[in-house]
Amino acid sequence: MLPPTQRLPQARVLIDMDRYFVLHAPRQTGKTTTLRTLASELTAEGDTAALLFSCERAKTAGDDYPAAESLLLDALREAAERTGWPKKLLPPDPWPQVTPGSRFGSALSEWCRRSPRRVVLFLDEIDALQGNSLISILSQLRDGHNARHERHPFPASVALCGMRDLRDYKITSGGDPGRSNPASPFNIVAKSLRLGDFTADQIGELYDQHTQATGQEFTKDAIDRVFELTQGQPWLVNALAHEITIKMGATEAITAGHVDDAKERLIRQRATHLDALVARLHEPRVKRVMEPVVAGSFPDVDVTFSDDLSYVRDLGLIKQKPPLEVANPIYREVILRVLGAPSEQYVMVNPRSFVQPDGRFDLARLLEEFVVFWREHGEVLIQQEGYHEAACQIILMAFLHRLVNGGGHLDREYAAGTKRLDVLIRWPYTGPEGERLMQREAMELKVWRAGKDDPLPEGLAQLDRYLDRLSLSTGVLVIFDRRPEASPWNERGDFEQATTPSGRQVTVLRG
Structure with a gap:
């Protein structure tokens, strides 16, 4: 594994400045690992209690925001107890009993009031929240952020982590994506960060760890071929190496031929990552972008196209910058198949x-x-x-x-x-x-x-x-x-x- 925090140095800068920010990237690119490592490093320094917890279980709440609050607070408490922190750093038990719709913000305020350290919070899988539940939680974060001071403590820094960029969150919560909306929960966000794909050098560094541990070499041609096929998409980079070394059982030096064989096997197996990706091809907003890409035609650029384009980029299906084409050759082949x-x-x-x-x-x-x-x-x-x-x-x-x-x-x-x-x-x-x-x-x-x-x-x-x-x-x-x-x-x-x-x-x- 590559050192996660080196992949996202901007996050530490924003946290040190007490900023709220969005971290987004396609699934299985290392977002959770990066934030978990960052939380551990911050906490180990002694003046911060940094916690990562998942919003995944609140997906079932839908528009039921009181249920979403309860599920999120349960997840937060369980994540804190798993850290092994001393009791003085843990959230209060029980949480303050206040009106639904303000329970999440009040709970964070009470925790920060009691904590001897500044609190930093990473909300992973924020995409799981839907409709009114999303609006309620993010509005409470905005209110707490805007009112925070010594007599009204609140988390010093918060990161919202998921697949979607800031623009798409605004749409989901009813805000106007094209302008700064004072009623939007997002006017407190300092920056939207994207966790990038690996460079060719980073792939070489990653694979060299395998060589150091086992003596089995990845040739330069193999590394170049992996980068060519994946364009550094982290899940694909790891999956190809796993396919070659574990499932194919290669014992000799790994060549570009091994990589091509592994690529074919991955595509035939339709691994979960690839299946989840292509399952979205018939979503209307995905199809509006992908159909002209496959056809080689120019897309119909209307008022919704830029939003659709941002969404498909956040899914990782297309490249982040023009020209408008599929993100990597493996995805390109899977899509047509x-x-x-x-x-x-x-x-x-x-x-x-x-x-x-x-x-x-x-x-x-x-x-x-x-x-x-x-x-x-x-x-x-x-x-x-x-x-x-x-x-x-x-x-x-x-x-x-x-x-x-x-x-x-x-x-x-x-x-x-x-x-x-x-x-x-x-x-x-x-x-x-x-x-x-x-x-x-x-x-x-x-x-x-x-x-x-x-x-x-x-x-x-x-x-x-x-x-x-x-x-x-x-x-x-x-x-x-x-x-x-x-x-x-x-x-x-x-x-x-x-x-x-x-x-x-x-x-x-x-x-």
């Missing part, structure tokens, strides 16, 4: 029948079989697809995944506004001398939409750049016609040869 799963059930051909006698993959036959599949099922699948704007891309990716996944790999690249989806098929095989070789086939997917010009010229130029980056001499451009005047379904699937601006000969499939 999940969205394409219903279409994949329609693919009946045998994947092994596409392996040629020399071990290479028969891409030409795959394209021919896709034309048959598209003519038979395309219209129905497009109508059924929830991500309607990206339906063509999702269906082709489902077809490719069904046929390639048995022995090869699919690398996908897509982002909002690119007007394309790039795909690289990697197929390992054995050469005539027994050497291990890798077949690589590149494809680019584009959609011809109503009122637009034929995307062939633009697609050839884009495919040219993609092939140049991959150092490949040829590729495939697939153009899906979504115009009302498109050919009947039973006539779609024409092949033609075309030349890219740099002179490459490529295959064009019009579907």
Whole structure:
């Protein structure tokens, strides 16, 4: 484990200044561990009683704010008793008996009045509070903060810890996200901090602890590959290493090949973290952001889009800064696999029948079989697809995944506004001398939409750049016609040869 407080130095600065703040990050990135360690360090210094407790159990209270207060105060007391603090530092027992709706704030005031140390409070899983319960608790924190002085003590510093940023809390509690709202519980917050992902150096530092403990080395290529696949997402970084060292039982030096195998295993297993993430794909506010990302189109920017965008960033699904794209290659692959799963059930051909006698993959036959599949099922699948704007891309990716996944790999690249989806098929095989070789086939997917010009010229130029980056001499451009005047379904699937601006000969499939 990396030293948690080094990942969030700003928190200590704000606490020393007696500030209230928000700490947010996607699930399983280390928020709880960081705050628990920080609380222990602050308490050990001797002048602070710092306590972390979870709001999770109050989720069942819903709008019942008296019940939420009782559940939170029980959780707070239990967390304090688990610390092993001397009795003089513990909260009062019983709590003051006051009117529901003010019990939480009054309890904190009484605790601070009795405590010989300044009290610092970390409310973990604050997202669990809903509706009126959230408004009540945060309003009491605001009132206590604004009235605090020597005769009316209150926690010196409070951190609200969860997935959501300050903006989304304002919306949830009825505040205006676009301006400072005097009636909002959030006008006391000094700053909103985000716990960041690991850097490549931090991944190396983390894995080096394993090497120091066991002697098993992670090669530089392995560390670079982990960073490339995860972009430093902490759960993924740890899960890949656990998969390799424990579940796969690797005993030799760990290479990039081990990392790729572990990535495939994680995705197939659909670990809880990944399942929880993709379960949100059909939430309306998530779909409004993710559908144009998958389709490669420009999102409709209306008054709600920036709020939706902030929410999806807080979930960790997309990168924190432009361009608008999925946060890392593992999420990128999982998203398309999940969205394409219903279409994949329609693919009946045998994947092994596409392996040629020399071990290479028969891409030409795959394209021919896709034309048959598209003519038979395309219209129905497009109508059924929830991500309607990206339906063509999702269906082709489902077809490719069904046929390639048995022995090869699919690398996908897509982002909002690119007007394309790039795909690289990697197929390992054995050469005539027994050497291990890798077949690589590149494809680019584009959609011809109503009122637009034929995307062939633009697609050839884009495919040219993609092939140049991959150092490949040829590729495939697939153009899906979504115009009302498109050919009947039973006539779609024409092949033609075309030349890219740099002179490459490529295959064009019009579907």
